[in-house]
Amino acid sequence: MSDSHSPTPDTWIVAELMGHLTLAGRVTKPGELGGLWQIDIPEGDGFRTEFFGSQSVYRLRIVSEAIARAYARPGHAVVEYDAPIVTRDQHESAMERARANYERVALENEELRRRLTAVNALPPPQPMLFPDQTPEADDDA
Numbered sequence: 001m002s003d004s005h006s007p008t009p010d011t012w013i014v015a016e017l018m019g020h021l022t023l024a025g026r027v028t029k030p031g032e033l034g035g036l037w038q039i040d041i042p043e044g045d046g047f048r049t050e051f052f053g054s055q056s057v058y059r060l061r062i063v064s065e066a067i068a069r070a071y072a073r074p075g076h077a078v079v080e081y082d083a084p085i086v087t088r089d090q091h092e093s094a095m096e097r098a099r100a101n102y103e104r105v106a107l108e109n110e111e112l113r114r115r116l117t118a119v120n121a122l123p124p125p126q127p128m129l130f131p132d133q134t135p136e137a138d139d140d141a
Contacts, residue, residue, distance in 0.1 A: 012068035015039060016059040017052055024063075024071030025050075042072045 014024045015037070025047065029038035035054065040047035063071075067085060086094075 010065075012063055012065045013039070014061045014063050014068060014071050015052070015057060016061075017056045018058055022071065023050060023052070024068040026065075026068070042069045 011027045012025065013027050014022060016022050023039055023041060025039045025041035027037065028040050028049075029036070036051045037054065037057070038049060038051055040049050070087070
């Protein structure tokens with residue numbers, strides 16, 4: 001790896017390693033020529049340092065410091081999508097709004113069905129037929 005491709009001291013990454021381990025932190029020594037990588041993982045007010053071999057890397061993603069710190073927290077307080085990355089709180093809030101909208105629409109649907117059925121505006125329910133069945137064949141059974 002040439003010096004022009006070496007990470008700067010402020011390069012933050014999420015490293016996915018074989019064995020389904022994900023580390024997130026600041027890269028302080030890239031794994032040049034198959035060597036060990038050094039990553040400083042945020043922990044409280046300081047950092048803990050871990051090393052891993054280049055051969056164990058599945059994927060490296062350069063991310064912002066905020067995202068790396070969120071990944072480094074126990075329980076990963078970030079839910080990842082292709083774009084954008086949202087916090088768990090934002091995701092849960094959006095899901096709660098979606099559930100509320102679904103319940104509102106379901107209630108409106110039931111009310112409309114009740115009103116239309118009350119004035120005979122809807123036809124009576126028909127039994128579901130399979131594509132190879134005809135109403136006559138169903139009556140013979």
